[in-house]
Amino acid sequence: MTTNSEYLKIEKKQKRNDSIRTTLTYVLLTLWALIVLFPFYWMLLTSIKSYSAYNGEYIPQFFTASPTMENYKEAFTAVPLARYFSNTIIFTLSTTAIMLAVIVLAAFAFARLKFAGRDMTFGMFLSLMMIPNELVIITNFVTITNWGMRNTFWGLILPSVTSIFYIYLLKENFEQVPDELYKAAKVDGTSDFKYLWKVMIPICSPTIVTITILKIIECWNSYVWPRLITDKQEYFLVSNGIQTIRESGFGRENIPAMMAAVVVISIPLIVLFLIFHKKIMEGVSRGGTKG
Amino acid sequence: MKVVLQNLTKIYPSRDKGPDVTAVNDFTFEIPDGKLIGLLGPSGCGKSTTLNLISGLETPTSGKIFFGDDDVTNLPPENRGIGLVFQSYALYPHMTVLQNIMFPLENFKGKDRLSKEEMKEKAMEAARLVQIEPYLERKPAQMSGGQQQRVAIARALVKRPRVLLLDEPLSNLDARLRLQTREEIRRIQRETGITTVFVTHDQEEAMSISDQIVVMKAGVVQQIDNPQDVYDHPVNLFVASFLGTPPINVFDGEVRDHMLYIGEDAVMKVDLEDRKVIVGIRPEGFILDENGPLCCSLTGVQVMGRDTSVVSSHPASRNPTVCSIISAENKVTGDTVRFRLKPFKTILFADDTEQALDYSVLE
C-alpha cells in the first residue's frame, strides 16, 4: 500500500522532471533560433556600419552607434544592383506565369479529360520525375547556345517553365473537385476551357497560390542555370550578381556594401515569407509529403 | 415535352477481363408530357445510368431517346435542354447563390445571349420559385442542406429546361427536411409543368411524389405503373418486396384442390390449379380472428399509437418474423395468434419464376 506522503513525493519528483525537461526544450529551441537568426542580424548590422568603422573593429561590435545608409547607396551605384534586381523580377514573374499556364492545362488534361494514352503519358511523366536536373542541364546549355539564346531572357526562362511535380500536385487537387460539378457544367453547356477557368481554378486556388509562391522562391534563388547561360552583366540575376560583387565587387573588399547588397536581394523573399508564412510552410510540407 | 426511351441499352466494357456489365437492358418507356416519373430501385440497378443517358452525359450502347419528336440520342447534354439536380447538389463552392443560378445562362451563345440584367432577372425568378431570395449573396457553405438543394433546383430550372432530372435529390437531407423538400419539389413541378424524372432508392419517396413509378432491378425494368397499382399489383416478388414498410411477409405455400395452404394452414379457396406458390401478405392484410385459419406463434406486440404491430412467427414463413399491422383497439394476448387474410392484400407468385399469379378467391 502506498501512503499519501509517498504519492506526494512521486508527484513532486514528476513535477520537477517536467519543468527541467521544459526548460531544456526551450533552451535548445532558443539556441537554434539564435543560430538561424544571427546571420540575418549580422548582415543587417554590418550593412549599416560605415566602411571605416567596420574595418576599424578588430573585435566586431554587436551594435553600431552611428548607422549609415552609405553602403546602400554604394551598392546601388558602384555595381548594377538595380539591374540585377529588375532582371530577377522579370525572370521570376515570367517564368512563374508561363509555368502556371503550362501546368494548369496539363493537370486539367490528366485530371478531367479522357483521351487515348492518357494514363500511359502520366506514367511517363512520373518516371521523368526521377531525372535529376544535373543530367539534362548539359544538353540544355548546348541547345540554348545553339539557338543563340545565351544572354537573353528566353534562354533563362524556357527550360524551367514545366514542372512535373507541380503538374502532379495540381492534378491530385483537380481530381478532388467532385465529378458532379463537371456534369452540372456539361449539362449547362459549359465548355471544358470555361469550366477550367471558372470552376476548377477558383476552387483549387489555394494550391495554385502555394505553387506560385514556391516557384517564385525557386526562381528568385536560382543560380546554376543563370550562371551558365549569362555572362553579360546586363542579364545577371541577383545570385550571379552577388557572386560577382563578392569576387570583383567594389574594387576593394567592401564588406559593409556587400552586406547591403545581400540585404537588398534577401528582402523580397523575406517579406513574401512573413506575409504568407502559413501558406508557404503548409505548401512545402504538403509537397514534401507527396514527393 | 414527352420523353421516349426506345430499347435503351447501356453496356460497360469490363475492366480486368471480367464480364461486361449491362447497366441498362432494353428499356422502353414513354414519359407523358408534364408528368413526374419516379425511377426506383436498389443501388446498382441502373437508375442513375438511365438518368445519365437521358441527360446525355453518357451515350447508349443501343436504343434511342426522343424528346417530343426530336431524336436526341447523340446530342451532347448542353443541346438537349435539360436541368439536372444532384444528390450532392454540386453547387460551385466559390460562387454566391446568385452566381450559381446565373451560371447556366452565361453559356448561351449567339442570338440566345442574354444581358447581365436579363440573366439576373431570370435568376431572381427561379430563386423566387424555390423561395431562396433572401440568401442570394451567400456562399453555398453558409446554407443548410435543404437550402442548398433549393439553389440546385433553381439552377436547374433557370434556363427553362424541357426535362428536369433529379438524381437522388433528397438523400443528403435529414428526415424532416426530406419530407418538406419532397412537397416542395412536387409543388414546383406542378407549377412549372416540366416533365420530370426523379431517381431514388427510397420507395416511400417515390410513391408519394410520382405520377408513375418505374421499378428497376439489375438493369431491367420490372414494372411501370402508377404508385398505388405498383403497390397493390406488383408483377413479381422483387417489386412486392421492394415496396412497402414494413415489408411484405413472404411464405412458402401450396395450392391443393383449389385450397391455398400456408404450411399446414388452409387459408383460402382460390381458382388455381394444384401447384407450389409463394404467398406474399402485406402487413395490413391480416385480420385478427380467433377462428382465423392462419395460426402464428406470438413473439411480441409493438404499440405504435394509431396501430399495433403484432410480431409473430410461422413455420412456413421465409423470414424469422411475421409482421402484421392491426388497429390499436385489438388486444393480443396468449402464445398463439390467429388471422384471417384480406384477399386483396394477399399476392401469389409462381414458386419458380416469382412472377405474380392472376387468381380470384372462391367462396
Added chain:
Amino acid sequence: MEKQSLKGWIYLLPALAFLAVFMIYPLFDVLVYSVEEGYNSASQTSFGIGLYNYAYVLHDPYFIQALKNTFILVIITVPLSTGIALLIAVGLNSITKLKELFQTIFFLPYVTNTLAVGLVFMILFKKTAYSDGLVNLLIQSFGGTSVDFIDGPYWAKMFVLCFYTVWVVLPFKILILTSALASVNPDYYKAAKVDGATKWRIFTRITLPMIAPMLFYLIITGFIGAFKAYSDAVALFGTDLNAAGMNTIVGYVYDMLYGTGGGYPSYASAAALILFAIVLTITCINLLISRKSTAV
C-alpha cells in the same frame, strides 16, 4: 471520341513540348555525349565512340577531390541534419507557448538566397587583415586557437561547408518532421502513458515507428540533395572551387561545361552520369533498408 482525344493532347501539348526538348531529348543526348571521344564543341566533331571520357574523369585528380568532398559532406550532413531536425521537431511538438514563432523562425533559411546568406557565413568565419572574424574570436575567448575557416586547413573548410549545409537544409526537415509528429494519433500516447511507459520508451516504441516512413523519406531525399551540393560551396569559397580544393561533383560537371576550364561537354556528361549512378545506387540501398525495417 476522336475529338475528345485530340482535345486532351492539345491541353497537354505545351507541357509535352517543353519536356521533350528540355528533358527527354537531353536524357539521350547526355548518353551520346558521354561516349563521344574527343568531342570538340567548336567544330562539333568527335573521334569515335568509347568509354574514354569516363576513364578521363575517373582519373582526373579534381574529380577525385570533388568525389571525396561530396562523400564527406553527405556522410556528415545527412545523419546530422536529420538528427538535429528530429530533436528540434520533438522539442517543438512538446511545447505550446511560442511554438508558432519558433516554427516560423526555423523555416526562415528555406526562403533565403543561398548565395547571399553564404556571404554572411563567409564573413563570420573568415580571417582577414583587420579581424579574425567573429567565430574565431569566440573560439579564442574559450581559449582555443583561431583558424581560417575559408582559406585555411581542409578540415576547417569542410566544417564550415557542413555547418552551412545543415543550416540550409534543416528548415525543410524540421517542417516535415514536425507535421509528421503532429499527425500521430494522441490516443497512442495516452494509452502508453496509462500503461506506465517512460517518455523514452514511448518515443522509441511508438513515435519513431509511426514517423519512420517520413524519416526514411527525409533520409532518401537528404542523400539525393547532399550529393548535388554545389551552390553552398560556391557561396562560401567562390566560383573557383577547384583552387579552393572544395569542389563537389556537381561543381565539377559545371566547371567542365563552362567557365575558365570549360568547353568539355563530354567530360561533363560522363561526370553527371557517374553522379546519377551513385545517387541511384544509394537511393536503391536506402529503399531496400527502409522496406526491410518498416515491413514488420
